[in-house]
Amino acid sequence: MLLVLLPMQVHAQDAFCEWDRTEAAARFGSSALSAPTIPAWTLPLSQASFARRSAPGRVFPSDPGSSVPTDVLLPGLLGDGMALDGEYVRAGSDRLDGIGQVMTTTDGDFRFAPDTSAALLCPTDISVCRAFDAVNVYWHVDRYVREFWVDRMGVEPSFRAEARVHIGGDGAFADWTSRSQKMGVGDIFMKNTALSDDLIYHEYTHLVLSSLGFETGTGVSEQTRALHEAYADYFAATFTGEPRIGEWVVTCPPRQQCQGPPNDRELRTLELDPGIWNWREGAPSDSLRYGICTRFHEGDGKCKQSWNNYTRPYVWGMIWAAALWDLRTALGAEQVDRLALEAARRHDSTTDFARALGHLLEEAEGRFGPNVRGQVETVFLERGLTASMDVSVESSDQDAGLELWPNPARGSLSIRLPDAPSGHLAAEWVIRDLLGREVLRGTARSGDLLSVDTGQLPAGVYRFEARSGARSMRQMFVHFR
Ligand SMILES: [Zn+2]
Known part of the structure; x- marks a missing residue:
């Protein structure tokens, strides 16, 4: 049924779902405007300059898979409380309210009926668009700001978010330039993201991170973009207490006779095997993918597999x-x-x-x-992740001629002590763990090449220290087992 309604044939390569298009939006925004104009409505409100009202609304407190429509109060509404125009977020439907317009009511009552299945057609058939969706996004963003960012973390947002619903296609995205998050109605691989609490939180987190100075845009590396995705998932997950992201919103067309592993039931998860989901000191596996869907493609009569996460910013972010x-x-x-x-x-x-x-x-x-x-x-x-730090004492000591390799070490460590100005001098050395506890000790002479067996040490970060006469030197190293 679903496939019949698709507007065009979908090829295998199209099947990958770029569900979250933060970077694309950011790229577009910054190339289109050299000095982005921030719409006035996205600026923070001066405190106490507006009365706030609450109005009755109806929402899914989590998502339609694990909660039922529930009556709530929508706090923080400005003015007469007749519009989804609030202290932290403005929300509206591009279809029902008009492009960029907030949702308004005539009676201040935001209790509407949801439809969890038909929204996919909303971009072309306005009769199936539900006012419920913008209300749901408003309530979740407002709640996330109040309960998590303000009360728990002490972060008062410096902006107001613009939340848009009934965007065509799979996924959702955030765009810092316009302070907006846009929630897609779904397509082949996803349902209506406006009903998915954790995707709403994920997108809003992108905006918060940007507001704190962690911005991504043109020319930003894949590692930096991966970090942005990772924090967006982490903060969404820590707020819900649930490591799975998008466990309701993911869908997959019928596979019929097609063979394949079980479909992943969620978009992503933070509970992952550390042996596979491992950075490997900068060389993670090229085959990392997540969110598999095996389906029968009716258009060309073939079995197809695709993944919701297959690009580096997403899999590295995981x-x-x-x-x-x-x-x-x-x-x-x-x-x-x-x-x-x-x-x-x-x-x-x-x-x-x-x-x-x-x-x-x-x-x-x-x-x-x-x-x-x-x-x-x-x-x-x-997870195969080690740090680079600006630790001045270590770098100055490295200049003293102490050589230590390989770093990270596995099993053994080679160390060359610098030559002493006046011939060979006895040197004492120790290796300490991060708590400063001595784990190995020995003696050598300056200029010597030492080979130290580190095989029995637990994996971790250590400090090699040597002292020769009045001279001391030290260097951090990482040990893997
Ligand atoms: Zn994202």
């Missing part, structure tokens, strides 16, 4: 998001939400994975001490 989720499992949401936020504040359009981890480690140490820092180090190491 590695980072999974590492954050591992850390949340180990340390709890309170600490890890804080760490993720404070690290993300320090990220910018040039941040890569190594530097992002450096930010996380420095925040962990500064806020929670060396023990937590060590745990962050260990969890990320299990």
